Amino acid sequence: MALAVLDPQTGFPSASRALTATDLDGVPVILASALSGHTKGLAQDPRCSLLAGELGKGDPLAHPRITLQCLAELVDRPGPDHDRIRERFLDHHPKAALYVDFPDFRFFRLVPQSASLNGGFGRAYALGADDLVLAELPDPADWLDLQRTLRGMSDLASAVAEKLTTEKGGAWRFAGIDPAGFDLIASERQIRHEFQQPMSTSQAAYDYISSVLTVNARGIPSPKN
Amino acid sequence: MALAVLDPQTGFPSASRALTATDLDGVPVILASALSGHTKGLAQDPRCSLLAGELGKGDPLAHPRITLQCLAELVDRPGPDHDRIRERFLDHHPKAALYVDFPDFRFFRLVPQSASLNGGFGRAYALGADDLVLAELPDPADWLDLQRTLRGMSDLASAVAEKLTTEKGGAWRFAGIDPAGFDLIASERQIRHEFQQPMSTSQAAYDYISSVLTVNARGIPSPKN
Numbered sequence: 001m002a003l004a005v006l007d008p009q010t011g012f013p014s015a016s017r018a019l020t021a022t023d024l025d026g027v028p029v030i031l032a033s034a035l036s037g038h039t040k041g042l043a044q045d046p047r048c049s050l051l052a053g054e055l056g057k058g059d060p061l062a063h064p065r066i067t068l069q070c071l072a073e074l075v076d077r078p079g080p081d082h083d084r085i086r087e088r089f090l091d092h093h094p095k096a097a098l099y100v101d102f103p104d105f106r107f108f109r110l111v112p113q114s115a116s117l118n119g120g121f122g123r124a125y126a127l128g129a130d131d132l133v134l135a136e137l138p139d140p141a142d143w144l145d146l147q148r149t150l151r152g153m154s155d156l157a158s159a160v161a162e163k164l165t166t167e168k169g170g171a172w173r174f175a176g177i178d179p180a181g182f183d184l185i186a187s188e189r190q191i192r193h194e195f196q197q198p199m200s201t202s203q204a205a206y207d208y209i210s211s212v213l214t215v216n217a218r219g220i221p222s223p224k225n
Numbered sequence: 226m227a228l229a230v231l232d233p234q235t236g237f238p239s240a241s242r243a244l245t246a247t248d249l250d251g252v253p254v255i256l257a258s259a260l261s262g263h264t265k266g267l268a269q270d271p272r273c274s275l276l277a278g279e280l281g282k283g284d285p286l287a288h289p290r291i292t293l294q295c296l297a298e299l300v301d302r303p304g305p306d307h308d309r310i311r312e313r314f315l316d317h318h319p320k321a322a323l324y325v326d327f328p329d330f331r332f333f334r335l336v337p338q339s340a341s342l343n344g345g346f347g348r349a350y351a352l353g354a355d356d357l358v359l360a361e362l363p364d365p366a367d368w369l370d371l372q373r374t375l376r377g378m379s380d381l382a383s384a385v386a387e388k389l390t391t392e393k394g395g396a397w398r399f400a401g402i403d404p405a406g407f408d409l410i411a412s413e414r415q416i417r418h419e420f421q422q423p424m425s426t427s428q429a430a431y432d433y434i435s436s437v438l439t440v441n442a443r444g445i446p447s448p449k450n
Contacts, residue, residue, distance in 0.1 A: 001285075002276050004229035004238035012294040013229035013238035015276035016343070017285055037292075037341065051227050051240035058413075059320055060226075060242050067262075069237040095284055116262065118241070188283075 002051040003030065003110075005041030005072075013049075014041060020050070020110075021085075021092040024143050024178045026133040027109045028070065029085050031096060034104040042108060046072040050110060066117045068132070070110035077106055084140045085109070091147065091176050092183065134198060138179050146202035150174035150182075150209075157184055160212050164193055177205060227276040228255065228335075230266030230297075238274075239266060245275070245335075246310075246317040249368050249403045251358040252334045253295065254310050256321060259329040267333060271297040275335060291342045293357070295335035302331055309365045310334070316372065316401045317408065359423060363404050371427035375399035375407075375434075382409055385437050389418055402430060 003018035014037055018030045028050055032038040042048060053065025075081050085107045090097055099105060115127040150156070154173050161172040161184045170186035177183075181194040182205070199205040228243035239262055243255045253275055257263040267273060278290025300306050310332045315322055324330060340352040375382070379398050386397040386409045395411035402408075406419040407430070424430040 002227035002229075002240050004227075004240040004274060006238055007294065010272075010294065012272040012338075013231055013240075013274045014292055014294060015227045015229040015238075015240050015274040016292045016341075017276065017278065017290050019284065019286055047235075047237040049229060049238045049240040051242065053242065059244065059318070061244055065242050067239055067241045069232065069235065069239060093284070113237075116241075 003038060004049040004051075005038055006045045006047060007037075008040055008044040015051075018050075019093055019096065020052075021089040021176070022178070023085055023088065023109055023137070024134075024140060025137045026178065026180055027111050028068070029075075029089060029107050029109055031089060031100060031105055031107055033099075033102070034106070038108075039106070042072040042074075048072050048110060062120050064117070064119045066115055066127075068110070068112045068115045070112050073109045073111060075107040075109060080140070081109075082107060084144065087144060088147070088176050091151065091174075092185070134179060142202045143178060146206055147174070147177050149206075150177060156209070158186075160184065160209060161186065161191060163212050164191055165189075177202070179205070182209065228263060229274040229276075230263055231270045231272060232262075233265055233269040240276075243275075244318055244321065245277075246314040246401070247403070248310055248313065248334055248362070249359075249365060250362045251403065251405055252336050253293070254300075254314060255333050255335060256314060256325060256330055257333060258327070259331070263333075264331070267297040267299070273297050273335060287345050289342070289344045291340055291352075293335070293337045293340045295337050298334045298336060300332040300334060305365070306334075307332060309369065312369060313372070313401050316376065316399075317410070359404060367427045368403060371431055372399070372402050374431075375402060381434070383411075385409065385434060386411065386416060388437050389416055390414075402427070404430070407434070 001018055001020045002015050004013045004015040007014045016037060018038065020028050020030055023029050030038065048070050050068040050070060051065060053063060075085055086100060090100065112129050112132045115132055117125045117127055151174060154171065157172040157174050162168065170189060172184050172186040175183040175185040179198040181192060184191040195208060199208065226243055226245045227240050229238045229240040232239045241262055243263065245253050245255055248254050255263065273295050275293040275295060276290060278288060300310055311325060315325065337354050337357045340357055342350045342352055376399060379396065382397040382399045387393065395414060397409050397411040400408040400410040404423040406417060409416040420433060
């Protein structure tokens, strides 16, 4: 993903690559060293932009992508926000365990203010913060508890992935769950599955995941008995 | 490639995707609609940033990438600069022929002011404009003439690509040549081959390309007889 910040010396925008995950409310997070251009820029001006979108074959402008304009918030370390975000980030990027606890690394929450979704040539849509993130942070204890439960359930993850993707096979794992959906990862492949609407409790999310395994031919979960 | 401009309404950086090629002096160029966020941003403030770099498997931060800070110059249309850049752009992106001549499309030259090359964790290098582009625009007639000659030489292109890449096979074509090097494209694959130092004439560049076919085991072109 590309992150653009304002260069504190020149005022130029500066685009660089960033590893991202999300907080429980859908807010994108990055992990950055105090020595990085990201941190130096965001320390002086919290305005930044994220560009996300799969690259496929052919003209890159024909593929969907989204530009977010965000305000960055430094996450205090130590602190409960840091612990929650760290756990979700490592579920998404296990190899970041190598440096996440280096003394100069901090998380930033990049809180979306607006966005532009581009679905290909001439198909652009303006989005507001409400379209992108939840208004309030869900109960971390409740959702992280489910995340920890799912972390070890690789058979369930692979069975759910099998239902949700046309690419068959692979050893999938749950890489995070929040009220809006869940992430599945198998090596370089990744699925984000959004619920039709945010779940009010983690129990409802877990029930939904179980129901995916009994979807009918139209891809709609069957009513539970 | 990601391009970040300054949003004229909010002052936020705004990162989006752009199709790029280069001018004869190595300056990156983009083609943009007057309706695009790029154009609206650059019309008000020419400061922008390009992020380039191949994405590979695993951690995206482990792969080399470069961040350029550039000043954008609108290319007058009609005009000789437009014609030259248009020809080079279409050699790189033939499908852009579908829209390049739409009345609201213009090229911008994104003239690099500085850059940061990141070769992976902890390996960052600052570069100046001299490291990135030529000080003067080479003679367009001379170089475009060679480009037109090479355009039809697909057998030569495939033979040269065979020498320069370990991925064998493919129908290669020359997609552009300039004093600093040349581009080869085969479907989704692309090779940029840089000369050891810029060539003073297009004849010298052509002689070099011919000599690639007789490289020895150390990959150094043999002296010509």
